[in-house]
Amino acid sequence: QIDYTEYDQLPADTMRFHAQWxxxxxxxxxxxxxxxxxxxxxxxxVGTYLALTALESRWWGEGEFKFYIDGDGxxxxxCSTGAEDYFGGAWSFAEFDEHGRMHERTFTGPxxxxxxxxxxxxxxESAYWDTATPVTRGLYRxxxxxxxxxxxxxxxxxxxIGTEEAGNFERQDDVATVAYWYQSELHKPFAPIGDxxxxxxx
Numbered sequence: 067q068i069d070y071t072e073y074d075q076l077p078a079d080t081m082r083f084h085a086q087w088x089x090x091x092x093x094x095x096x097x098x099x100x101x102x103x104x105x106x107x108x109x110x111x112v113g114t115y116l117a118l119t120a121l122e123s124r125w126w127g128e129g130e131f132k133f134y135i136d137g138d139g140x141x142x143x144x145c146s147t148g149a150e151d152y153f154g155g156a157w158s159f160a161e162f163d164e165h166g167r168m169h170e171r172t173f174t175g176p177x178x179x180x181x182x183x184x185x186x187x188x189x190x191e192s193a194y195w196d197t198a199t200p201v202t203r204g205l206y207r208x209x210x211x212x213x214x215x216x217x218x219x220x221x222x223x224x225x226x227i228g229t230e231e232a233g234n235f236e237r238q239d240d241v242a243t244v245a246y247w248y249q250s251e252l253h254k255p256f257a258p259i260g261d262x263x264x265x266x267x268x
Contacts, residue, residue, distance in 0.1 A: 081109060081248035087259055089242035092121065096236045098132065098223035102245035104257075109249030111214040111222065116153070118203045119240035125158055126203075128234055129225030136218045144214055149224065153205040154178035170203075177208045200240075208246075220247070 086102060093099050101114060111133065120126055131152045133144035146152040150159060159180055160168045174181045182204030214220075222245060228237045259265065 079250065081250050082253075083246070084109075084249055084253060085244055085246050086256060087242065087244050087265075089240075089260065089264070091240050091264075093226050093238050093241055095238055098129075098225050099241050099243075101131075101222040101224055101243045102247070103221045104254050105216070105220040105247065105249065106218065106254055107250050107252075108217050109215075109220065109247050111209060111216070111220060111245070111247045113208040113210075113246035114152075114206065114222070115244040115246075116149070116203075116205045116224070117242040118205070120201045120203070121239045122228065122237050124228050124230040124235075126228045126237060126239065127155075127158065128229050129227040129237075132223045132225065133214055134221040134223070135214070135216045136220075138221075142223075149205075152178075153180055153207055155180060177210055178206060180205045 088101065090099060102111075114131070118126065127150040128148050130148060131146040132142035135143040150156055154175060154177075155173075158168065159170045159173075161171045162168055170180075170183055172180050172183050180203065182202070184199070184202045224241070224243070226237045226239065226241075227234050229235070
């Protein structure tokens, strides 16, 4: 269902919906992944989709989502406590089987969720599956009940940190995101998103 209102003329301060896709096939070590940058003007950030292809083992979700708003310098105005919490999970989205082994569990909710998880399909014979494919995940967060407002500019980053027995560590993975926001026009031109081969998952 879609509810809408028709206007003969939109008010002068009407904001427009924007979405931007980005991908880094291998993220830079010890550099936060940029979800959105170069946004100037008045607006409201309303959502994030994350597609993560894990190129390293161990837990991936300790990194914070950071929102640098209206001229923030070194420290962001809004910062999550880690990706698992940002997307509505905790303790690795885990459940335990009857043998005490932990498994990630997908879920969906109105404003956040973890609807996609593909495991390594080793041993499965099919022309359509690569048996060496890394684990991939898809997660979303809609900031509808908690929109993030900005008056002048916005930058969004995700800290690439995982954890293992020895503690936290900087990761490198294949990351793609879509950022969703409303903004007063005119917006700055978007950077090119790459050719068809670059956009296709591997």
